Amino acid sequence: MKNATTSxxxxxxxxxxxxxxxxxxxxxYRHEQQFRQQLAESIPVKExxxxxxxxxxxxxxxxxxxxxxxxxxxxxxxxxxxxxxxFVLVLDDFxxxxxxxxxxxYTPGTAxxxxxxxxxxxxxx
Numbered sequence: 801m802k803n804a805t806t807s808x809x810x811x812x813x814x815x816x817x818x819x820x821x822x823x824x825x826x827x828x829y830r831h832e833q834q835f836r837q838q839l840a841e842s843i844p845v846k847e848x849x850x851x852x853x854x855x856x857x858x859x860x861x862x863x864x865x866x867x868x869x870x871x872x873x874x875x876x877x878x879x880x881x882x883x884x885x886x887f888v889l890v891l892d893d894f895x896x897x898x899x900x901x902x903x904x905x906y907t908p909g910t911a912x913x914x915x916x917x918x919x920x921x922x923x924x925x
Contacts, residue, residue, distance in 0.1 A: 824860075825860060825861045826857075826860060826861030826862045826891045826897075826922075827861075827891070827895050827922035827923070828857060828861050828864065828891075828897065828920075828922050829857075829861040831922060832855070832857075834922070835855070835864070835897075835920055835922065836852060836855060838920040838921070839852055839855070839866060839918070839920060840852070842918045842920075843916050843917075843918065844868045844885055844887075844916065844918070845868070848885075848903075849870060850868035850869060850870055850885055851868065851869060851870070851871045852866065852867075852868060853867045853868060853869035853884060854866070854867040855867075861891075862890070862891045863888060863889065863890050863891065863897075864888070864889040864897055864920075865886065865887075865888055865889075866886070866887045866888075866889060866899075866918065867884050867885070867886050868884065868885040868886075868887075869884045869885075870882050882904070882905045883904045883905065884904070885901070885903070885904050886901065887899040887900075887901050887918050888901075889918060889919075889920060894923060895921065895922050895923030896919055896920065896921045896922070896923065897919070897920040897921075897922065898917065898918070898919045899917070899918050900915050900916065900917045900918075901915065901916065902914070902915050902916075903915075903916060
């Protein structure tokens with residue numbers, strides 16, 4: 801009887817500790833399509849003609865690596881020389897994945913290469 805009680809208590813403690821240490825997934829977990837839809841409305845896509853090449857989440861879905869690439873060519877513009885554009889988006893306390901990076905190419909008519917922000921909001925509305 802004592803061994804059964806000890807075994808039951810041990811199993812309960814293991815279960816309790818296991819539940820307490822389980823990390824929660826970020827809000828993009830199981831909502832990758834919504835995440836991609838918002839990325840399709842971002843500055844690299846809308847203003848510079850990039851498309852999403854790769855989207856990879858960290859194991860806990862608190863970070864996302866987004867790689868944009870050019871798949872279209874337009875007359876008068878040489879997109880073949882434009883490199884892929886990478887963003888690391890990090891989840892904040894408000895359900896937004898945010899990241900900033902510099903343009904990987906020079907834009908004629910500008911004095912410098914500006915940084916560009918990408919934000920994906922996964923908060924409940």
